[in-house]
Amino acid sequence: MSICGLRRSVMAVVIAAAALGVVRLARADAIEDFYRGRSISIVIGYGVGGGYDTYARLLGRHLGKHIPGNPSMVPQNMPGAGGLKATQYLYGVAPKDGTAIGTVARGQPLTPLLLGDKSFDPLRLTWIGSVTDEASLCLSWGTSRVKNWQDLLTKDVLFGGEGQGADPDMFATALNRIxxxxxxxxxxxxxxxxxxxxxxxxxxxxxxxxxxxxxxxxQPEWVARKTVNLLVQMAARKDERFSSVPLIGDLVQNDEQRKVIGLVIAGQAIARPFFAPPDVPEDRKTALRAAFDATMKDPEFRADAQRSNMDVNPMPGADMEAFLKNLYATPKDVVQKASAAIQIGR
Incomplete structure (x- = not known):
């Protein structure tokens, strides 16, 4: 190539790069213009004071400053049917312009797969990120006759639930069936x-x-004073803060049980999920995901979580999307057995 031709090629690259920069800047300006002076609703599928509510309000205190235009974040509790009411609202009613996000039970994204719920398609939702993974605990009050895992197998006990599709209902039903x-x-x-x-x-x-x-x-005093009996951990990995409490995967008796219970507890990997409705414009989806990721690294957010003894081990939105696609590719025989294990009243 001649020197003249080389110069033309270099100039073309410089012009293209400059043009791309202008486009990106214009997109950033458009996002900032859209969100400036607006508010974003955080729809919470549970009542005030629970874990999902606490995590949503924690995120809401910090997310807005990482979104161009710095919109205000407005928590809105919408309890009902184990989070299904909020899920259906976000899927079919809430604005699809990036001004509504929400959080529901970690098991809700699996209800179409395991419970045949056709009211929403989780693979169409706009996944923003999960603040942490989680181990859930089965526990009994100190005065209960059920003190450990072996007692669960031999003694009747009365547990509370939140509705089909919520962890307390799915897990208790699965333990009974499996x-x-x-x-x-x-x-x-x-x-x-x-x-x-x-x-x-x-x-x-x-x-x-x-x-x-x-x-x-x-409820830290419950653990310190042994006010409750910790019976089993429902998770893929053990929470070592409760090292003496058995992990459900260590109690299975065969490979079939392992696969079925593994699918039932799969939502623990996305324990504090946040998402927006389907069809959010791509640039706003990108902005929301980027803001979530930045918030997870924000020292002020981390310090806020630490003050409240709240775990932070995030999964980005794109990874959540891939995780759910993989779960929905689970072999049908495993899905059918897991479905039969968690459906109430069967």
């Missing part, structure tokens, strides 16, 4: 806070599905 535990469920509670109050009032003896982070942040 392992032969003797849990009876009273459902209809709207939050972890309501469930814990139910135990304190003697309405129920326990819960199978209280997040470890929620227990530590909201």
């Amino acid at each position: 392992f032969g535990t003797r849990i009876k469920i009273i459902t209809g509670y709207h939050s972890t806070r309501e469930l814990t109050l139910g135990m304190e009032r003697g309405e129920i003896e326990g819960v199978c599905g209280i997040s470890a982070s929620t227990l530590i942040s909201q």
Whole structure:
């Protein structure tokens, strides 16, 4: 190539790079112009005071400053049907312009797969990120006859639930079907806070599905004073803060049980999920995901979480999307067995 030709090629590259920079700047300006002076609703599928509510309000205190235009964040509790009410609202009613996000039970994204719910398609939702993964605990009140895993297999016990598709209902039902535990469920509670109050009032003896982070942040004295009996960890990996409490995967008796219970507890990997409705414009989707990722690294956010003993081990939105696509490719025979294990009333 001649010197003249080389110069033309270099000039073309410089012009193209400059043009690309202008386009990116214009897009950033458009995002900033859109969000400036606006608010973003954070729809929370549970009542005030529970773990999902606490994580949503934690995120809401910091996310806005990482979104161009710095919109205000407005929490909106919408409890009902284990988070399904909020999911359906975000899927079919909420604005699709990037001004509404939400959080619901970690098991909700799996309900179309495992429970045949056709009211929403989780693969169409705009996944923004999950603040942390989680181990959930099955526990009983200190006065209950059920003190450990072996007691669950041999003694009747009354546990609380939140509705089909919520962890306390799915986990308790799965333990009954797969392992032969003797849990009876009273459902209809709207939050972890309501469930814990139910135990304190003697309405129920326990819960199978209280997040470890929620227990530590909201009821640390229960652990210190042994007010509750910790029975089993429902998670893919053990929370070593409760090293003496068995992991459900270590209690399975064959490979089939391992695969089925593995699918039932798969939502633990995206324990504090945040998403927006389908069809959010691509540039705003990118902005929301970038803001979430920046918030997870924000020292002020981290310090805020630490003050409240809240775990932070995030999964980006793109990884959540890939994770769910992989789950929905699970072999049909495993899906059918997991579905049969968690459906209430079958």
